[in-house]
Amino acid sequence: MNKSPAFQFYPKDFLSDINVVSMNMEERGIYITLLSICWIEDGIPIDSPLVSNWLKTGSPLKECFYEKDGKLRNRRLDKERKKQVDWAKKSAEGGKSTQRKRWDGVEKLSRSERLKKARQKGTHTEDEWQKLQQICNNKCVICGVEKGNSHGNALCKDHIIPICLGGSDSIDNIQPICRNCNTGKTNKQIDARPKDWKKRLTNYQPTVNQRSTLQSSSSSSYKDKILTNLIVELIKKNDSKAKVPKENTPQFDKWCDHIRLCRERDKRTETEIERAIRFSQEDEFWKANILSTAKLRAKLPQLLHQASRGSQERYVGSTPQKPKSPEQQKFEGAIKAKRQEIESQYRSELSEARKSKDKNRWDEIHAIINNAVAAYSQELEG
């Protein structure tokens, strides 16, 4: 049924209608009200009190309605309703036919729906995709640009028979192309892979060189690599013999993955991760303990907390410095020497706390040292 909320009202027709002319103003008001109800309800039930109250025999109002299937109807409204139904049908068909033209047989689905359909027809593994790229010399098969020189240092998976035209997501229907060629691509279906690609994929034996890049399927994002490289460099700077992974190795990718988890799962920003990395490798306690990205991730909240506390202290204390008097220099030198002396007494305990990763003990010893130094400085000042 047509549930349209409105109908056309023709003022001239209304005012010149023979029934309306003979109505007084009250009756005209009732008439419009009844018309409205009749439109909304698709007729007024004959047993409704509206009818018994207002449509008395002999009233001009009575002439405006006729009875059908236990309902009072209005011919003018019937016409309006039919007009609207016809119009809706016509425009729906018109819309469909233009859509058909526009899409030319292309099913109108969202991208993820299309991909899901394509995967039902066939899928490929990451390994196949990596091998296929190697077979195509890690170049765009259309323009020949190298993977490393293409936008984002990556090649796109091009579906030879486009997914929207019913192509599958299996490796048979995929070729590596660069971003430029991908965006310039229309629905032309060209297979530009080497003719023997399939045979080579089945018998694939990577060279030693290729193996390392294959294994570290380098899906780690650029950001994660940069941050991993940063922590690796800083750890090496602190201890040249530290065990850290080399870039483009599976181990390095594992390190990258912990950084990725910091971002994606723990919702840390790159800035926060970088701050935690730098702090962890500057702080005397942490630099002996944070020797991997896994550890970094585990301790990230504490690291950030302490890093921000530290920077506040530094900030408060950073008043402009006056040149120091010789007395002051002598005084500071004496304090420094005293601190070294006390620290040397606690050296073995400190290194034990560090080895057992006992941060509380570490802080405790430092508190003792700080107190001893403070006491000495008061003594000096007399």
Ligand SMILES: [Zn+2]
């Ligand atoms: Zn290209």
